[in-house]
Amino acid sequence: MLLVKDAEAIIFNLLQPLDQKQDIEVVDLLNGHNRILANPVISRLDFPHWDNSAMDGFAVRYGDVKEARAENPIILEVVEEIPAGYQPKITIQPGQAARIFTGAVMPAGADTVVMQERTRWEENRVFILAAPQFQEFVRHQGDFYQGGNELLPSGTRLTATEIAVLGAVQCNKLSVFRRLRVAIFSTGDELVTPEQSLQPGQIVDSNQLALAALVRELGGEPLMLGIVKDDPKALGEIIQYAIAHADLVLSSGGVSVGDYDYIDGILASLGAEIHFRAVQMRPGKPLTFATFPNVLYFGLPGNPVSALVSFWRFVQPTIKRLSGITEGYKPMWMKVRSRSELKSNGKLETYICGKLHLIDGVYEFHQAGGNHSSGNLINLTQTNALAILPVGTTLVSPQQEVLILALRY
Ligand code: AMP
Ligand code: MG
Numbered sequence: 426m427l428l429v430k431d432a433e434a435i436i437f438n439l440l441q442p443l444d445q446k447q448d449i450e451v452v453d454l455l456n457g458h459n460r461i462l463a464n465p466v467i468s469r470l471d472f473p474h475w476d477n478s479a480m481d482g483f484a485v486r487y488g489d490v491k492e493a494r495a496e497n498p499i500i501l502e503v504v505e506e507i508p509a510g511y512q513p514k515i516t517i518q519p520g521q522a523a524r525i526f527t528g529a530v531m532p533a534g535a536d537t538v539v540m541q542e543r544t545r546w547e548e549n550r551v552f553i554l555a556a557p558q559f560q561e562f563v564r565h566q567g568d569f570y571q572g573g574n575e576l577l578p579s580g581t582r583l584t585a586t587e588i589a590v591l592g593a594v595q596c597n598k599l600s601v602f603r604r605l606r607v608a609i610f611s612t613g614d615e616l617v618t619p620e621q622s623l624q625p626g627q628i629v630d631s632n633q634l635a636l637a638a639l640v641r642e643l644g645g646e647p648l649m650l651g652i653v654k655d656d657p658k659a660l661g662e663i664i665q666y667a668i669a670h671a672d673l674v675l676s677s678g679g680v681s682v683g684d685y686d687y688i689d690g691i692l693a694s695l696g697a698e699i700h701f702r703a704v705q706m707r708p709g710k711p712l713t714f715a716t717f718p719n720v721l722y723f724g725l726p727g728n729p730v731s732a733l734v735s736f737w738r739f740v741q742p743t744i745k746r747l748s749g750i751t752e753g754y755k756p757m758w759m760k761v762r763s764r765s766e767l768k769s770n771g772k773l774e775t776y777i778c779g780k781l782h783l784i785d786g787v788y789e790f791h792q793a794g795g796n797h798s799s800g801n802l803i804n805l806t807q808t809n810a811l812a813i814l815p816v817g818t819t820l821v822s823p824q825q826e827v828l829i830l831a832l833r834y
Pocket of ligand 1: 611612613615616628629630631632633677678679680681683726727728729800
């Protein structure tokens with residue numbers, strides 16, 4: 426059976442991100458939050474925009490004050506006061522200084538700022554009590570960024586910090602990739618919606634809700650296609666609809682080897698290329714990955730824990746990459762100490778739901794408290810990380826290190 430890493434390699438090799446020419450929208454700065462840049466950003470503005478002071482103090486000519494000492498202060502004439510936002514009018518001549526405040530524009534003639542703590546002043550005279558360094562406390566125009574250069578590369582996900590930077594250089598309109606369209610449906614005669622009254626033998630379709638929420642968290646646009654009966658005709662119709670309307674299709678259920686598991690056969694009959702049907706992992710062994718021209722298809726297992734573990738392991742990086750993210754789309758691994766005893770049969774790569782706790786500044790993995798059956802979705806409420814036991818490992822004892830997949834990004 427296919428190893429997890431080989432399944433991942435097959436998927437990653439087939440990922441074609443959205444088209445940089447066709448799939449672009451222009452949005453305002455704030456609406457760019459969590460979107461992905463489709464073009465590099467280049468501003469015409471330098472940052473800082475002007476030479477300015479990093480301190481409250483006095484703008485001086487270094488040559489005037491380089492010998493200053495507390496016992497032998499240099500006395501300068503203060504010719505102007507420059508608060509932030511004010512444009513200086515006077516060129517500083519030898520023997521002169523300007524009162525200046527943090528962020529205010531440096532006056533012509535001055536090259537250095539003496540912080541006010543190293544001065545004493547009265548009326549229009551300042552006593553410089555210590556020699557500064559040349560150009561000390563001056564932030565020069567373009568020190569942090571020079572206009573005309575690439576500021577952010579295409580493929581950057583815009584968080585609060587990037588929004589601030591883009592605002593600072595007045596990039597108010599942003600070219601971002603459109604949201605990835607992800608069709609989602611659930612299969613099974615036993616499924617009902619949360620609103621429908623529950624009859625004996627039925628079960629609520631929780632997978633569709635979870636998958637839609639996960640797609641949204643990743644910046645995608647879920648297209649919820651509902652519940653489909655275990656009926657080849659209905660399944661064929663919904664799959665055709667999904668591939669015509671989405672970039673990525675997620676179904677859950679119907680991919681095992683039971684009598685009612687039709688998905689793989691229907692995909693094949695519709696001309697999909699099926700890359701694999703199972704992966705050597707638990708939970709999540711039945712997993713179908715197929716491609717149509719321009720559309721990827723994941724047939725996730727029906728069990729809620731299996732469906733989500735498969736999503737986190739394979740679909741989450743896929744959505745990030747297809748959406749246009751170029752760096753950091755791959756799973757986020759960490760090595761942490763396990764608080765719990767973790768067990769596996771050693772035959773399948775085993776994913777264990779649990780939570781990262783910060784204990785004295787160090788992350789620890791705590792296994793979720795309930796039964797670890799793949800049908801126990803209640804355990805998901807305690808999960809923000811998955812511990813992974815590779816094939817061949819049957820036990821991780823408390824206090825031992827374990828590899829984990831962090832689920833928040
Ligand atoms: P299947 O993969 O179709 O054989 O389903 C495996 C198990 O997962 C069965 O117990 C199903 O009732 C359950 N299941 C399937 N689909 C869903 C769903 N959408 N939401 C919650 N449970 C499901
Ligand atoms: Mg089923």
